[in-house]
Amino acid sequence: MSQRYTLYKMFHFTEKLDSLPLTCSRLLPPVHVRIKPTNVCAHRCYYCAYRVDNLQLGTQMDARDQIPAIKMFEILEDLDEMGVQALTFSGGGDPFYYKPLLSMLKWLAGSSIRFASLTNGAKLEGELAEMFSSHGTWLRVSIDGWDDESYACYRGVRVGAFTRLMNNLAAFARLGGRCHLGVSLIVDRLNVTHIGGLIERLHDIGVESIKVSPCVISNSGQENNAYHALLFDLVQEEVDRMSTQLGKDSIEVFNAFHRFDDKFDKTYDWCPYQQILTVIGADLNVYTCQDKAYTNHGRLGSIREMRFKELWFESKAKFFRVRPGLHCCHHCVANQKNLALIEYLGNEPEHQYFV
Ligand code: SF4
Numbered sequence: 001m002s003q004r005y006t007l008y009k010m011f012h013f014t015e016k017l018d019s020l021p022l023t024c025s026r027l028l029p030p031v032h033v034r035i036k037p038t039n040v041c042a043h044r045c046y047y048c049a050y051r052v053d054n055l056q057l058g059t060q061m062d063a064r065d066q067i068p069a070i071k072m073f074e075i076l077e078d079l080d081e082m083g084v085q086a087l088t089f090s091g092g093g094d095p096f097y098y099k100p101l102l103s104m105l106k107w108l109a110g111s112s113i114r115f116a117s118l119t120n121g122a123k124l125e126g127e128l129a130e131m132f133s134s135h136g137t138w139l140r141v142s143i144d145g146w147d148d149e150s151y152a153c154y155r156g157v158r159v160g161a162f163t164r165l166m167n168n169l170a171a172f173a174r175l176g177g178r179c180h181l182g183v184s185l186i187v188d189r190l191n192v193t194h195i196g197g198l199i200e201r202l203h204d205i206g207v208e209s210i211k212v213s214p215c216v217i218s219n220s221g222q223e224n225n226a227y228h229a230l231l232f233d234l235v236q237e238e239v240d241r242m243s244t245q246l247g248k249d250s251i252e253v254f255n256a257f258h259r260f261d262d263k264f265d266k267t268y269d270w271c272p273y274q275q276i277l278t279v280i281g282a283d284l285n286v287y288t289c290q291d292k293a294y295t296n297h298g299r300l301g302s303i304r305e306m307r308f309k310e311l312w313f314e315s316k317a318k319f320f321r322v323r324p325g326l327h328c329c330h331h332c333v334a335n336q337k338n339l340a341l342i343e344y345l346g347n348e349p350e351h352q353y354f355v
């Protein structure tokens with residue numbers, strides 16, 4: 001079975017990889033861009049890293065920010081011209097609350113840029129759902145509660161929102177388009193005993209893959225591990241049980257419920273991955289990654305007064321300002337990828353042939 005979640009996708013882009021070090025004079029466009037079109041979201045998940053004070057993400061996020069439509073289309077034109085391969089809409093807020101999204105999707109459908117989105121699924125309906133179904137590559141909906149009451153508790157939404165979400169997902173699956181429908185199942189101590197039932201229900205309504213992840217409850221790896229310590233085995237057992245029961249060919253259940261690094265210290269002093277996947281915030285700043293979005297250290301520059309392509313190509317030095325060993329002692333989604341890249345790029349040339 002081909003894999004969607006793998007560390008090694010980046011090794012398909014060897015020209016890009018070889019251009020990453022500062023010693024290389026070439027600067028190529030990012031392969032993949034994440035755009036946060038809006039910081040607006042009607043949900044209030046208790047663990048939302050952008051909305052609670054005890055988590056690292058987004059310390060400078062303004063929840064009202066949105067990218068003006070005219071600027072958004074300028075960005076899309078730049079991405080297309082630069083040869084960016086893929087675009088993911090993410091939060092900040094929920095991309096489906098961004099009013100120009102439908103016209104953007106129509107524009108993207110006529111370009112060669114693949115697109116995908118993260119969403120809470122509340123607005124996955126009508127023409128937006130149809131456009132995604134026909135032209136999107138994947139869609140991932142975050143879920144935690146297992147029924148109307150628990151879902152309302154997790155997210156500060158009205159009782160009934162869970163039922164509507166299940167209806168939206170089922171209707172999306174029935175559209176039968178090319179877009180892969182996935183769920184990100186966020187697990188904590190409250191819902192851990194319900195994940196088997198939830199996986200079965202999602203399978204029955206046509207969800208194609210489920211990524212099971214631990215709820216991040218703290219900036220400290222040790223605190224996260226202590227909170228989840230009793231859950232690791234339980235989750236693995238449920239994932240194995242459901243994969244066997246439902247059949248690996250009918251649904252992919254990916255267990256990302258692993259221990260956090262005890263320490264978030266970094267042993268390297270440059271971050272190659274930010275040149276492969278970069279982030280554009282709703283505040284019109286470009287950031288190194290999602291972990292440093294809406295922070296000063298993560299800011300590569302502003303595109304308020306200039307085009308994205310101008311900022312990107314204006315200098316290579318900006319990609320070396322962040323010193324992970326100094327500035328990134330927190331959760332980093334790209335840590336394993338950076339470690340692999342630094343080893344790959346640090347290989348002694350004359351010894352490469354002795355494979
Ligand atoms: S749906 Fe996403 S952006 Fe909205 S509150 Fe929940 S985690 Fe935050």
Ligand code: SF4
Binds near residue numbers: 288322324327335338
């Ligand atoms: S090392 Fe990680 S946290 Fe730091 S800038 Fe790079 S991707 Fe972001």
